[in-house]
Amino acid sequence: MESRPLRYFVAVAEELNFARAAERLGMSAPPLSRAIRKLESELGVTLFERSTHRVALTAAGVELLAEAKIVLDALQAAQRRAQRAGSPDPKLVLGLKADGHAGMLDAVLARYEADPAALPVAIRLCEWGEQPQLLRRGEADAAFVHEPFDHTALDAEPLITEPRVAALPATHPLADRDHVNIADLGLPAEPVHPSEFRRNLTTGADAHRCATSRSCSRSSSSASSSRCCPSPSPPCTRGPVSPTARCRTRRPS
């Protein structure tokens, strides 16, 4: 199997429309249709249920879409990393959200640089949740990441578990508590992405200013803060669940 038909497949699977997919790929629809049919016959599997006015993924198509994304990301990563390795001054790129290293950056760098084969480290600052994609696409070689994140094609190593802090305005009804359960905030008990966390707090009727902090640094806002626990009962027994992980796409060889 080649990578080009896979790119075509992903475009069609995401658009669920041959004409739009062809436009996105900068080509016309007929060769795209042919390429998909050829791919199907090569795999011996039907990827789309099509009528003239409807395109839908089969189970095999759903599976291939997930796998194809991995392949295409890996392909991009191979290209970028080879280019960086061949550049005049190759660096190891460390993906990092500002203040997102739980104070461990210096220690981790020192440990890495103790290796005589270590490369100079370039820090690449990024936003919440960007790191995994940077790693998968080869724009970074290692990163500090907060759980939960999509582990697909990544190798992560837990580094530290930090307490969660709910930062609330002083007038918030929960502001004077020592502990707050995640359920109190109207969030599910399962791990929640920080953006959800924030949205839920900021849309609260009486929330003037809100912030979430999962790093070890204390929020500098004037809001009061309470320890935040994942489940309503019993509070804090299983402990907060947001380990910072160091993540890389492969082992140093």
Add this chain to the structure above:
Amino acid sequence: MESRPLRYFVAVAEELNFARAAERLGMSAPPLSRAIRKLESELGVTLFERSTHRVALTAAGVELLAEAKIVLDALQAAQRRAQRAGSPDPKLVLGLKADGHAGMLDAVLARYEADPAALPVAIRLCEWGEQPQLLRRGEADAAFVHEPFDHTALDAEPLITEPRVAALPATHPLADRDHVNIADLGLPAEPVHPSEFRRNLTTGADAHRCATSRSCSRSSSSASSSRCCPSPSPPCTRGPVSPTARCRTRRPS
């Protein structure tokens, strides 16, 4: 970048000889040479230092070789998984060395099967160390693996840490000890692959019969066994280091 030139590159990088690589690929040398040159110009990087009688990888070539293997494995995995997902009765394939699940198989299966979207599970028995490659190539979807193993492109989750047992003939000088340090066996303090472990023991001058067991099951041989610790001093403080991990190539979506 396409996948075919990458396949060509891997062949040349592994053979370090265009003629042999071409033969392995079932083609003649000239188009292979051209394809590599084209790849180099597309990447803007030199991959090989070549004289007429010598081919060697550059730093960029070394990097690309590692990345290319990931890509090609992922490509194969995409193909296999799509085919399996499209088969009449799709299964989830669990890679397993016989007796290598630390007694957790039933519990893990029960937990998985509690998911209403769970597929029937097919057990694929394999040899020591085969699991990671099975996962990378899409011949399995999840596996029980013992550390240490190559985490490249895999997502592993520690399940249990088992004690290591050194099984020795009763006449072995170390046989009457309660604890044995790995250093006593002439092995490095770092994690050792079981095959190395075994080889070292079996080549010992006075070793009649030897076996290593890292699973929780007790060796049924008549040999005596001692607890085995990673570092000579202090023994057993940091504990044995062979966690069984459950491993998969990607998250269920």
Add this chain to the structure above:
DNA sequence: AGACTTTACGTTGGGCGTAAGTATC
């Protein structure tokens, strides 16, 4: 001199685009 990579040159096949066909909504 020998072994190996590379250039030269001609051929082939895979992939693309335009145009027409066909089946659904």
Add this chain to the structure above:
DNA sequence: GATACTTACGCCCAACGTAAAGTCT
């Protein structure tokens, strides 16, 4: 009847093979 996937047809470039040249050991 309009829309959108597919088939038909013709073209072109990309990739291959053979033959020969170049180069280092």
